[in-house]
Amino acid sequence: MGIFKEIRNHCLIRELSRELNTDVLLFGFDGFTYFGNLQAIDDCRIAVLNPAIEAETSNVEILTPGGDVHEVKFIRVDLWQIVAKGTSIVTDPLVCSQGAPFPLADQVIDGVREEEEAVERQESHNLICQLDRMIGDDVVIATLGGFLFEGVLSEVEDRLAILSVDDIFVPGTSSAISSSDVRTVVVNLEALTSVGSTACKC
Numbered sequence: 119m120g121i122f123k124e125i126r127n128h129c130l131i132r133e134l135s136r137e138l139n140t141d142v143l144l145f146g147f148d149g150f151t152y153f154g155n156l157q158a159i160d161d162c163r164i165a166v167l168n169p170a171i172e173a174e175t176s177n178v179e180i181l182t183p184g185g186d187v188h189e190v191k192f193i194r195v196d197l198w199q200i201v202a203k204g205t206s207i208v209t210d211p212l213v214c215s216q217g218a219p220f221p222l223a224d225q226v227i228d229g230v231r232e233e234e235e236a237v238e239r240q241e242s243h244n245l246i247c248q249l250d251r252m253i254g255d256d257v258v259i260a261t262l263g264g265f266l267f268e269g270v271l272s273e274v275e276d277r278l279a280i281l282s283v284d285d286i287f288v289p290g291t292s293s294a295i296s297s298s299d300v301r302t303v304v305v306n307l308e309a310l311t312s313v314g315s316t317a318c319k320c
Contacts, residue, residue, distance in 0.1 A: 122196070122198040123198070125198070125201065126198040126199075126308065127277055127307075127308050129276035131159065131162060131163070133203075133304060134156065134159060134165065135159050137205065138157065138158065139155065139156065139157070140155065140156060140207075141153070141154070141156075141170040141171050141172050141173075141207040142154070142167075142203055142204065142205060143207065143211060143303075144165065144197075144200050145203070145204070145261070145263060145286075145288070146199050146201065147199040147200070147201055147262050147263045148183070148199065149182075149265075149288075149289045150180060150181065150182060150183065151180070151181040151288050152178065152195055153170055153173065153181075153207075153210070153212050154167030154170050154178035154179070154192075154193065155168045155169060155170045157192075159197070163197055163198060164194050164195065164197065165194065165195045165197050166192065166193075166194055167192060167194075167195060170207065172207050173210050174210040177190055177191060178190050178192055179210075179212045180193070181288060181291070182290070183288075187213075201262055201265060201309035202261060202265060202267060202305040202306055202309075203304050204283070204300040204302070205301070205302050205303075206300065206301035206302045207299070207300055208298060209298065209299050210299070211286075211300050212295075245307075245310050245311075245312070246277070246310065249271065249274050249279060249310075249313050250274050252313070252315065253271050253272065253273065254272075255271055256268070256269070256270055256271075256284070256315065256316040257269070257271045257281070257313065257316065258312075258314040258316055259281070259312070259314075260310075260312040260314075261306070261309040261311055262309040263289065264288075264289030265286070265287065265288060266286070266287040267281055267283070267286055267287075267305055268283075268286070268287075268316060269281035269284045269297075269303065270284075277308055278304050278305065278307060279305040279307055279310075280304050281302070281303050281304075282302060283296070283297045283300050283303050284296070284297055285297075286303060
């Protein structure tokens with residue numbers, strides 16, 4: 119339970135509470151991605167998702183860290199473990215253009231997916247200070263759960279970073295969620311693991 123208390127972000131939960139009845143992507147510490155329509159937030163902690171308006175299916179979609187898409191009628195998600203949220207959904211981000219689920223990345227050896235070694239989480243204060251100086255830049259932000267967010271950094275406040283999306287890379291897949299699917303992402307900086315720039319400053 120300790121890690122959830124470390125990465126919980128009440129400002130992110132408060133933002134989500136203003137987005138009831140809208141389609142959202144929720145990126146979890148466990149590497150799972152959830153796509154649905156936010157119906158309620160129970161006990162200031164649990165998000166209730168129904169099928170998304172923009173979904174290609176009549177179910178809530180769950181993208182596993184291995185790249186499989188599963189469907190359920192509804193789901194309750196613990197918001198204390200959310201590392202980022204995607205909003206301004208244009209089209210179903212968990213379906214490729216041909217309507218097929220995300221292809222797996224080439225990470226399977228002898229039928230077993232390679233696991234990253236567990237490492238102790240470092241304090242992210244210094245990384246957030248660096249990020250503060252990068253507003254307006256093209257950035258790359260990595261988080262717990264193995265997510266990578268690329269885009270233009272527009273704001274850093276309340277331990278949240280707001281990006282205009284270029285690409286979102288999820289663990290275990292070789293395809294990216296692009297700006298044609300999702301326009302904005304809000305990253306929980308309590309789950310920050312690295313910060314980079316895609317712009318060459320010569």
